[in-house]
Amino acid sequence: MADADATATERSRKGLFDRLIASRRVRLAALLAPSGGLLAALLLAPLSFMVAVSFARVDSAYEIIWQPSAANYAALFDGTPFWTTPFVQSLSLSVVVATATTVVCLVAAYPVAYALARRERGRRIVVFLVLLPFFTMYLVRVYSWYLLFGDGGVLNDVAAVLGFGPVGAFDFGVPAIVVGLAHAQFPYMLLTLYAGIDAVDFDLVDAARDLGASRIEVFRDVLWPLTLPNVVAGSLFVFVPALGAFVAPQFLSGSTVLMVGQLIAGRVDSYNIASASAAATFVVVFVAVAFAVAVRYADMGVSAGGER
């Protein structure tokens, strides 16, 4: 009797389990639960705390006073005119540096990605060489650029030996930052572009050439539109980290410029975390809006293969 009860209970449990598994929603939920939990714990929770703190204030004993106010946001633009405030200045500089870094990466990576997609020979070696810097620490890579740039750096020493140094462009400053960031972000752009160009149906390219299109016209009218989603994706992979960078700017500008990542880090260092949170929240919103605009503009629904 007891055995029969146990068997019935087991069957009932199995039936419930089967019904649950049969539900598409439950399967999806089970699949997404771990990553969802991770995102909630590591992204949403700190992000929510950051947003909450951005509306609080910190007293001289470094304690957070929970009196909701938009004063920290107002202070970001508290200047006459508003674009002269350090926050707007540093954000503007960051946008310029991140844009320059993205353009450098795009221009340098597109031909390489095209060659990789078109030619089998040497592909693995090139990809390995591109990924090689990832095997070293980011700080070490930035420090190596630090040794190259600067008035007493290797580049200026070589220029001096060759009789045309020192060169201003080799000093610490924005050009050095762009070089350092482009070096760090280049693989993201290259691999994203390669994935897109590799998926292009090159019969379309050949057909365009057969119909008399020049190489430039083929690039402009065929290749570029088909790889635009990858260009946008690669640009975001480069632009977003470059916008918030603070290690490379710190080293490679000799701290003579203030990008928005440095500004936020400086405010955190001085325990001004409410103000830092307001600045960081604004940057997050700014990036999210830029991302949405970019996706809309590039019509991300169109893949390199031309399928929607």
Place this chain on the structure above:
Amino acid sequence: MSSRDDTVNGDDTARGTFDRRSFLAATGTVATSAIAGCVGGGGGSGTPTINIITWEHYARDDVQAAVESAVDVNLEITKSTSSADMFSGWQSGQDEQYDIAVPNNNYVPRFAEAGLVEPAPLDDLTNYPDIYEKFKDFTDGQLAVDGTSYGVPIRFGFYGYGYDSRDVPDHEESWSVLFEGVDGVDLQGKVALYDNHFKAMTAAALHLGFHDAFEGDRVTLSQSQLEDVKAALIDQKKSYLSSYIAGDASFVKGIKKGDFHVGHSGRMNLTNMWVDGNDWVKMATPKEGSMSWFEAAVVSKQSEHPDLAWEVVDEYIAPKTGATLAREGHAPSVNPKTSANLSERRNELYGSIDPSRLDGMIPFKAVENEDAWRSAWEEIKTA
């Protein structure tokens, strides 16, 4: 049914097994207890532990051993690199974890005002009477709240600037060198300042002659003085600045690499370079006065051994242990008697200090309206 019931029911095999297991378990427990008693007995038999949060040099083996043998105490030392971190940590409950903290002088009033620390029993400290009079004045002044002193100075240092004597000749030592250069030397783009609003802006204020700003309990710049300081630093950035340096390591790398010939620096930093054989770098002590730091120990109100904690603090300024700390950290002790335990060379570097030299010291102080200073500094950096 439990095994005990089985045994009671007369199962000999079970009883035999039970007994053997019980014996082994009991033996093991006794042995473990005995070992724990022996190991713990050393500590429990009279060597209490004092927990300290402080700078790296205090945790060096020689310094720790000197204190432990002199006071008969175990020290558990946590290294820190920031007085602000020490303070915020104690604010959030670490005052129960640590007996002693050794922040910079300007943080002692914050600890006291937050009710975190004990008054300092200065009369009970045997080595305190020997420290420089200047530091006794600081103890009664800056380290006191409402007339009660809360900290005991340990060691000190001061800021000036270092220069590469191969490129910059001897000159009148003044903060103006960082802002206007030296006659006959092209220092455009060859000067480094600290990437720190307090250090850079106080240097500018002293260069501009705003001595009145340093006279009170806090450094106080009027609005117009703040504007002048900002303008001076922006001008300096456009003409003489090579880079803003994050700390001592950046100074050493930059001046060795040739990125700059003159750089804002603490004396301890240059002492380290001299010890490493870089005699070409020289230290200038500006005539307008030097911003100086000194570390002061405080004892937590939550400490279970406050008297012992103060004994430990007193030992850090004892002639022998103070000399050991000076040797390890290359920074002079507040007790001049330490110089008797240092070699002639070490005394030149960080031992014997002429008391008259201390007169030019302006101790680090809290800043009035620090938010305005920070905003000004961000404006300078983005200019």
